[in-house]
Amino acid sequence: MFKQLRAGADGSAIASTAAGLGVLADEELMQLVYSGQAAAFEAVYDRHADAAFSLAYRMCGQRALAEDVVQEAFLSLWRSGARYDRGRGSVRTWVLGVVHNRAIDALRRRTVYDRGRVSEDGIEERLVAPERTDVEAARRDEAREVRDALRQLPDEQCRVIELAYFGGLTHVEIASMLDTPVGTVKGRMRLGLAKMRMALGDPAEVL
Amino acid sequence: MDTGETHMDGGHVDDEGCGGNAAPYVLGALTADEHEAFRVHLESCSVCREEVAALQLVASALPAAAPQLSAPPALKRRVMSSVLDDARRRESRAADVRASHDAADARGGADARVAARGGSGGRAGAWLRWRPNVAVATLAAAVIALAVVALTSGGGAGGTRVIPATIVFPRASASLSVSDGRAQLDVAGMPQSALGRVYEVWTKRSASASPQPTDALFTVSSAGDATVGVPGGVDDVREVMVTSEPLGGSRVPTLPALIVARVS
Numbered sequence: 001m002f003k004q005l006r007a008g009a010d011g012s013a014i015a016s017t018a019a020g021l022g023v024l025a026d027e028e029l030m031q032l033v034y035s036g037q038a039a040a041f042e043a044v045y046d047r048h049a050d051a052a053f054s055l056a057y058r059m060c061g062q063r064a065l066a067e068d069v070v071q072e073a074f075l076s077l078w079r080s081g082a083r084y085d086r087g088r089g090s091v092r093t094w095v096l097g098v099v100h101n102r103a104i105d106a107l108r109r110r111t112v113y114d115r116g117r118v119s120e121d122g123i124e125e126r127l128v129a130p131e132r133t134d135v136e137a138a139r140r141d142e143a144r145e146v147r148d149a150l151r152q153l154p155d156e157q158c159r160v161i162e163l164a165y166f167g168g169l170t171h172v173e174i175a176s177m178l179d180t181p182v183g184t185v186k187g188r189m190r191l192g193l194a195k196m197r198m199a200l201g202d203p204a205e206v207l
Numbered sequence: 208m209d210t211g212e213t214h215m216d217g218g219h220v221d222d223e224g225c226g227g228n229a230a231p232y233v234l235g236a237l238t239a240d241e242h243e244a245f246r247v248h249l250e251s252c253s254v255c256r257e258e259v260a261a262l263q264l265v266a267s268a269l270p271a272a273a274p275q276l277s278a279p280p281a282l283k284r285r286v287m288s289s290v291l292d293d294a295r296r297r298e299s300r301a302a303d304v305r306a307s308h309d310a311a312d313a314r315g316g317a318d319a320r321v322a323a324r325g326g327s328g329g330r331a332g333a334w335l336r337w338r339p340n341v342a343v344a345t346l347a348a349a350v351i352a353l354a355v356v357a358l359t360s361g362g363g364a365g366g367t368r369v370i371p372a373t374i375v376f377p378r379a380s381a382s383l384s385v386s387d388g389r390a391q392l393d394v395a396g397m398p399q400s401a402l403g404r405v406y407e408v409w410t411k412r413s414a415s416a417s418p419q420p421t422d423a424l425f426t427v428s429s430a431g432d433a434t435v436g437v438p439g440g441v442d443d444v445r446e447v448m449v450t451s452e453p454l455g456g457s458r459v460p461t462l463p464a465l466i467v468a469r470v471s
Binding site (some may be wrong): 023024025027028031032034035036038041044045046049051052053054055057058059067070071074075078079089093096097099100101104139140142143146147150157161164165166168169170172173174183185186187189190193194196197200 | 225228229230231233234235236237238241257261262264265266267268269270271272273274275276277278279284285286287289290291293294297375376377378379398399400401404451462
């Protein structure tokens with residue numbers, strides 16, 4: 001699907017092959033995406049689609065809905081890629097942020113009681129991403145660190161963070177669900193995140 | 208907002224919705240209205256901004272806590288199908304615009320001649336409709352003419368010739384300044400080189416010659432700017448090129464050129 005992107009006035013090829021795109025940093029690829037280069041977009045998709053789908057599936061619990069969320073998120077990235085601001089984080093963080101927001105929108109269109117986190121039987125086993133590169137293996141290790149940091153939190157702090165981030169619930173909904181004051185829910189969120197930050201050191205390096 | 212109360216206890220909330228909203232904000236747990244109100248509040252509260260920045264680092268790492276799965280191949284086919292459809296539509300629209308401009312240029316010239324001869328009102332009307340395109344074409348021609356004059360007459364101080372370069376990044380620019388047989392490459396808006404890689408300058412002496420490596424390896428500033436001298440003279444150089452290479456540079460280009468400046 002990779003195509004020549006551009007040629008010089010004398011016909012000399014200018015960075016456009018699949019190999020050329022493969023070594024470009026995400027930020028470099030985004031410059032090409034801005035100008036409508038489908039091949040560059042495909043390279044960005046290939047790098048981050050697994051993480052995007054994993055997050056969407058974790059939040060939605062349904063494969064079809066997760067796919068819709070990821071599709072909406074990437075197409076919004078393609079159609080309004082100029083919104084990416086490198087000063088606010090990596091492309092991966094930005095992509096996952098878009099997926100997160102889209103998933104929240106999808107979840108909030110449903111009623112609170114429809115939002116079961118029950119996954120489809122066996123889908124994890126069928127879709128588990130293989131470790132194809134050293135980078136992916138490193139990311140797998142880092143993901144383990146994040147999961148460990150989350151699990152080590154007191155149950156009530158872990159619960160509110162999971163309900164908020166992965167469940168798409170508002171702090172008011174969580175307070176109602178847990179029959180707990182809103183201020184307490186916010187405090188648990190704050191303390192849980194602060195503890196995770198200490199456990200992870202510099203989480204900016206995790207992703 | 209400066210009440211003297213710490214934000215670290217998680218219980219600080221005042222009338223502005225300050226402090227306690229930082230955690231739900233980064234977790235996406237505020238309602239749309241609350242989110243927008245807090246976003247506006249952040250613009251004027253440095254304490255909350257710092258707290259959000261610190262907590263956002265953790266929130267950004269949370270996706271890694273989800274079981275990692277492979278995206279279904281069919282999903283990619285659907286996404287890329289839409290993307291390629293978009294790309295084709297854009298290209299089609301661009302081709303239409305180009306054709307329209309070409310027709311405008313041709314008709315504008317002919318109609319201008321007719322108008323000058325006192326031609327029919329219908330033709331003059333057509334000229335008026337195309338006038339914006341003609342104006343653009345005229346302006347472009349003027350700019351090109353000025354550039355040609357500048358280049359052929361020695362342009363800048365000391366007889367410096369400034370050669371615009373072709374660059375692959377749409378929002379970046381590059382130019383080569385040649386003076387007394389020596390050249391300097393200026394780039395702006397270039398992306399940072401990828402991890403473990405550096406930009407390398409090459410010279411090419413003919414269309415069929417292989418690019419020759421130079422000692423000029425460079426990275427760009429946070430703004431994407433760099434100025435780098437091209438080692439050796441460029442009197443017999445046809446092109447100056449830049450590629451992305453592994454740290455330390457390469458003896459032959461490992462990737463296609465990112466920048467090409469035609470010297471002669």
